[in-house]
Amino acid sequence: GxxxxxxxxxxxxxxxxxxxxxxxxxxxxxxxxxxxxxxxxFGYCSDGWYLTREMCCRLDEEGQRCGFREWSTALSFLPxxxxxxxxxxxxxxxxxxxxxxxxxxxxxxxxxxxxxxxxxxxxxxxxxxxxxxxxxxxxxxxxxxxxxxxxxxxxxxxxxxxxxxxxxxxxxxxxxxxxxxxxxxxxxxxxxxxxxxxxxxxxxxxxxxxxxxxxxxxxxxxxxxxxxxxxxxxxxxxxxxxxxxNPFFNGKAVMFEVNHSLEWFWFEMIPFFFTGALGGILGSIFIHYNVKWSKLRIHDPFLRRSPIIEVAGIVLVTVMLQYPIPFLRLTNTEILATLFSECNESGTLGEGGESLMCDSTRIDKLFFVLFYAVGAKLLLTILTFGARLPAGLFIPSMTIGACAGRIIGTITKMVAAAHPDWAIFSQCRSASVCVRPSIYALVGASSTLAGVTQVSVSLVVIMFELTGGLSHLLPTMFGILAAKMVCTLSGLEGIYDMHINIKRYPFLDSKHHVSHEVPARVIMRPPRVVIPEMGATLGHLQQLLHDYQYYGFPIVRREHDMILTGNIVRKELKAGIEKALRDPRVSYETMVSFKGEFDITDKDYIQRISANNEILLNFAGFRDRYLSQVSPETPLSDVYDCFSALGLRMCFVTRHGELLGLISKKDAIAYCDATGDIPRKFFR
Amino acid sequence: GxxxxxxxxxxxxxxxxxxxxxxxxxxxxxxxxxxxxxxxxFGYCSDGWYLTREMCCRLDEEGQRCGFREWSTALSFLPxxxxxxxxxxxxxxxxxxxxxxxxxxxxxxxxxxxxxxxxxxxxxxxxxxxxxxxxxxxxxxxxxxxxxxxxxxxxxxxxxxxxxxxxxxxxxxxxxxxxxxxxxxxxxxxxxxxxxxxxxxxxxxxxxxxxxxxxxxxxxxxxxxxxxxxxxxxxxxxxxxxxxxNPFFNGKAVMFEVNHSLEWFWFEMIPFFFTGALGGILGSIFIHYNVKWSKLRIHDPFLRRSPIIEVAGIVLVTVMLQYPIPFLRLTNTEILATLFSECNESGTLGEGGESLMCDSTRIDKLFFVLFYAVGAKLLLTILTFGARLPAGLFIPSMTIGACAGRIIGTITKMVAAAHPDWAIFSQCRSASVCVRPSIYALVGASSTLAGVTQVSVSLVVIMFELTGGLSHLLPTMFGILAAKMVCTLSGLEGIYDMHINIKRYPFLDSKHHVSHEVPARVIMRPPRVVIPEMGATLGHLQQLLHDYQYYGFPIVRREHDMILTGNIVRKELKAGIEKALRDPRVSYETMVSFKGEFDITDKDYIQRISANNEILLNFAGFRDRYLSQVSPETPLSDVYDCFSALGLRMCFVTRHGELLGLISKKDAIAYCDATGDIPRKFFR
CATH class of the missing domain: 1.10.3080.10 (Clc chloride channel)
Structure with missing residues (x-):
């Protein structure tokens, strides 16, 4: 009602x-x-140990004095x-x-x-x-x-x-x-x-x-x-x-506020394209080596047994590689915020970043730090993702890409500044600022993430919700398109699908391109066990459940003609047997029928066979309501559609009503994995 | 390859x-x-008749003189x-x-x-x-x-x-x-x-x-x-x-630029909710009367035969109702831009709108115009949508909703200004501007559109892409939620589904809630015509095509046992016959077989029966590859899933391989429409 x-x-x-x-x-x-x-x-808050650095410095009214004490200061009483x-x-x-x-x-x-x-x-x-x-x-x-x-x-x-x-x-x-x-x-x-x-x-x-x-x-x-x-x-x-x-305490709806009026010129589509392609290359490198390392983690006996030692090792390598460069002591989020900001508006850049990014006299240092950051973070993220502690890869991949993008942006900016007379830069002449490296950082971040995860549309949307600006929608899209092309050429799957394969989860990828030419009979298995519609005893069924670990059991009219009439799922069969055994009149010798309507009343459930006062159980109500039958010639792609679109787990191959074989979802996945029939699916 | x-x-x-x-x-x-x-x-451009008003006024360097001449000016030479x-x-x-x-x-x-x-x-x-x-x-x-x-x-x-x-x-x-x-x-x-x-x-x-x-x-x-x-x-x-x-010539990425920092306070959620509910009510009224009018348009003989006279009548009513109010002479897009703008930033409001919206001494006139606009535009849109000329309803419904929203916003603003001491307005005290009616216009526009079309998520996204601001995401969502509630109570379907019903298109709505309890046999039809796997002549098949307009024909082993072996689609059967008749050896007496593999070679296609030199055509390759069989007890909901998820058009009901009946997609739709089994589906 x-x-x-x-x-x-x-x-x-x-x-x-x-x-x-x-x-x-x-x-x-x-x-x-x-x-x-x-x-x-880094230190602690002297106004209360439970305060974060930001809270600690907020307590003050003028905002000048800050109660946060660095360890080096805190320990200065030592001689x-x-x-x-x-x-x-x-x-x-x-x-x-x-x-x-x-x-x-x-x-x-x-x-x-x-x-x-x-x-x-x-x-x-x-x-x-x-x-x-x-x-x-x-x-x-x-x-x-x-x-x-x-x-x-x-x-x-x-x-x-x-x-x-x-x-x-x-x-x-x-x-x-x-x-x-x-x-x-x-x-x-x-x-x-x-x-x-x-x-x-x-x-x-x-x-x-x-x-x-x-x-x-x-x-x-x-x-x-x-x-x-x-x-x-x-x-x-x-x-x-x-x-x-309000955990960020900045009262903003976006994580990284990017200036809305960030303008770009059409000629920049060329460096944007390169930035995107570079993102795709970085993503592919990441996938290739991370998969190798993840497989080693499973197969190497030492690594397999010692996840904690592995993590400790990665932490030490990380500290060694990152601590020497003050810029890399920042969290990845802070680094991203720095890279996504423009120089001319000082104050928006994070600490340690501003002087580095904006001092045009120390451009060599900037390049060193950015190149170093790309290399070190790529290596460290490859090592870290898949280690046995909670760890995602969105922000790290974005950081790698943002550094790479900022490099290309800075180079483009230098070229445009050195050769303002080149025809390609003609659009720039009337503009106050020609090339903004921060847009390149955005493009680099999203295309590298696209390269790693092989996700596209949602990334574009996430990027512009993150930064709150629609103006860089086209550069981002263009970059992701370039990354898609590179990934198509590399032939790698996305990192998540790779890890699904590594962990051998029975995952049915709806993106698999399953051949139209392979018929269902190629992957069907002959039915190892069937239940006759009439005549099985409760004990027989119990034995079946015990002997076979199948997900479901086909029901046939008679065992010798194999005409398929239904299907019962393991769980339901078990439930039926348990329900039956609660009745004192029922024994293991009681016969079970699978004939009739799905909606049987309790009266019909136990039928008394008047002749010798025996009873007959009717399990018809426990059957699966939808029986998925295909003919042996049905193309595998249609069987796949049944599994993925209808959410089935089992499919029966019949000819003229006769059961010839079964295809389980697992079989289909195994076949697909074995034949390696995975097309270049990213660039769809 | x-x-x-x-x-x-x-x-x-x-x-x-x-x-x-x-x-x-x-x-x-x-x-x-x-x-x-x-x-x-309104007039023409004296600098060139082919120029729009905006182009005409752009030609000038100072931007002051404008070559556009109103008809009243142009005709002033007349005495x-x-x-x-x-x-x-x-x-x-x-x-x-x-x-x-x-x-x-x-x-x-x-x-x-x-x-x-x-x-x-x-x-x-x-x-x-x-x-x-x-x-x-x-x-x-x-x-x-x-x-x-x-x-x-x-x-x-x-x-x-x-x-x-x-x-x-x-x-x-x-x-x-x-x-x-x-x-x-x-x-x-x-x-x-x-x-x-x-x-x-x-x-x-x-x-x-x-x-x-x-x-x-x-x-x-x-x-x-x-x-x-x-x-x-x-x-x-x-x-x-x-x-x-760049047709808008404003160089903006968004149609209506809304100030990004538009702030709202938590207490406003209450009037936002009312705005949304009002949008739902307006949407429901629209659907109810537009459906009535659209049905009349089909059933009334005069209206049916005279679409042009009807349109002429609507144009005249529109001119009569709208021309007297200068604000309503603006296009709907201009009205929306006006309603979405705030008063304090003068210059952003469209012509004719600014003085009206922002003059607080003439608030009675504002209310009159807005109320009049809601009523007139609601009536006119009801009359217009469905008339036989190209016509959409997004912008008109948004205009109705924006006017209604602006009314509620202005009332809220007046109440807040009159009673600043009320506890509910406490958040306002420190703010420079308390209530911004433009946000109410946004909420009203989106919720009315949601009420009319019963689309939700994409509308939120469209609204914020239209206006370029994320800050009003929550008010918009909240308004749409309220509209959803009203629509659920009204029990109406969205306007598009309504028009699909009116026009009797065979549309299978995946949102239909199909009963689990109705079995497939209830809606199946007995097979009127079948093709035997062996023994039909080409002439017989040609006759079948001519006599029956079915989409597909089932193939059975023998006509008396009705064991289903395949299915051939009308189009394919026709193609097969045409291909066969091109061969000089083939006549209407030639036998056709439907047995064997799908991928038959040309050699197998025509088989010579050596005994009396007759030939046999093999049409196996023309059969449908996927044969969708269900048992008579399969719940209708599963049959539906096959139609909608697998894109099938026909489903065969078999028991033990024997063909009992057919269910076409059209039958399923007809059954669903007849039983009226449509739940309150909007508020899912």
């Missing part, structure tokens, strides 16, 4: 609202903990000479970074291995209909939140944005499973997980629309229309909650 | 690029013609007194408006009836897999472009945005059909039409992302992942082309 319908809608909105608010709260508290933990590596105190500060930094990294890795190893990584490959797999046990547990959630704070604060080249996808998905799952009727509705649960993915990205980047598009473009295999509004609703609520908590 | 693959990709991009550039060019030239035609109603000249100006305006409207209606009636309306209901139907003959023809395109210029310029309450969807879709179809291998690929063609829809909305609103989302949310039944990038690519190119043509 209508009341039940309203109640149902109300419950759905309850889940969406709790999830949205929850996501905002988690994001805000995580942001705050990360900030405090990151600051403590040490100058260089020793700065070494002591380094030591405090390094030891705390190490402690944070090891803590994160320990928590993950000890309590919840599923909390490792970004979680995006797993979410993709889950959303394709595969259950990964424990992945959506509250335990994974708790460990991931705590572990993430530590791993981000350790200063490693990792981001908190990817893991947010996992966190909010678990949150969605936790809230939704509290309703009994939602828990049993597998498709609805998947939809909520999908909404969680969208809200996770949204809250991570302050990008509600980009998040929704990311869920559609990259994560979901099945995205019905209604999920669009639900995702958007939850994402906007999450964003609203986060804004109200 | 890889070269063929690259060639294929290149061809796809060729279509996308031509379509994108084409869309931009069409939009730019249409904008220019509409501007010129609209200006000619008339003052009031007569202004009457003459009115007469010129009215007659030209009438001429434009009648021209548009005549062109449509005479040359291309499919050019009428917005085309969105038809596109939705086409994208659900239904062919509407002539709808995607180049003839419809040409007439729609010309007719649209005239109908918009006539000053009727209609928009050019909806028709753009149709125009660019036809463009996509035209370019794509120029490749032979694309033309036969039905799914690919649908994807291109879908891309066209996205690019159409994009170019109409300067909103590339909103356009893509609109295509996904409202238009497409089938939206594979790859369409996302393609749509975005084409949309961005279209937008780029339009920007380069």
């Amino acid at each position: 209508p009341i039940a319908e309203y109640l149902y809608t109300a419950k759905i909105y309850f889940v969406l609202v709790s999830m949205g608010i929850g996501a905002g709260l988690v994001a805000a508290s995580l942001d705050l903990s990360v900030e405090w933990l990151s600051d403590i590596k 040490l000479i100058g260089s020793a105190t700065s070494f002591l500060a380094f030591l405090a930094y390094a030891l705390l970074a190490l402690a944070f990294g090891v803590t994160a890795a320990y928590l993950v190893k000890r309590f919840a291995p599923h909390a490792a990584g970004s979680g995006v490959p797993e979410i993709k797999t889950v959303l394709s209909g595969v259950v990964i046990r424990g992945y959506l547990s509250s335990w994974a959630f708790i460990i991931k939140v705590i572990g993430l704070a530590f791993s981000v604060a350790s200063g490693l080249n990792l981001g908190k944005e990817g893991p947010f996808v996992h966190l909010v998905s678990v949150l969605a799952n936790m809230v939704a499973t509290s309703f009994d009727d939602f828990r049993d509705n597998f498709n609805l649960m998947m939809e909520f997980v999908c909404v969680g993915t969208a809200a996770g990205v949204s809250v991570a980047f302050n990008a509600p629309i980009g998040g929704v598009l990311f869920a559609f473009e990259e994560a979901a295999s099945y995205f019905p229309n209604r999920v669009l509004w639900r995702s958007f609703f939850a994402s906007a609520l999450a964003e609203l909650t986060l804004t109200l908590m | 890889p070269i063929a693959e690259y060639l294929y990709t290149a061809k796809i991009y060729f279509v996308l690029v031509s379509m994108g550039i084409g869309a931009g060019l069409v939009a730019a030239s249409l904008d220019l013609s509409v501007e010129w035609l609209s200006d000619i109603k 008339l007194i003052g009031s007569a000249t202004s009457f003459l100006a009115f007469l010129a305006y009215a007659l030209l408006a009438l001429a434009f409207g009648v021209t548009a209606a005549y062109l449509v009636k005479r040359f291309a009836p499919h050019a009428a309306g917005s085309g969105v209901p038809e596109i939705k139907t086409v994208l659900s897999g239904v062919v509407i003959r002539g709808y995607l023809s180049s003839w419809a395109f040409i007439i729609k472009v010309i007719g649209l210029a005239f109908s918009v310029a006539s000053g009727l309450n209609l928009g050019k945005e909806g028709p753009f969807v149709h125009l660019v879709s036809v463009l996509a179809n035209m370019v794509a059909t120029s490749f032979d291998d694309f033309r036969d690929n039905f799914n690919l063609m649908m994807e291109f039409v879908c891309v066209g829809t996205a690019a159409g909305v994009s170019v109409a609103f300067n909103a590339p992302i909103g356009g893509v989302l609109f295509a996904f949310e409202e238009a497409a039944s089938y939206f594979p992942n790859r369409v996302l990038w393609r749509s975005f690519f084409a949309s961005a190119l279209a937008e780029l082309t339009l920007t380069l043509m």
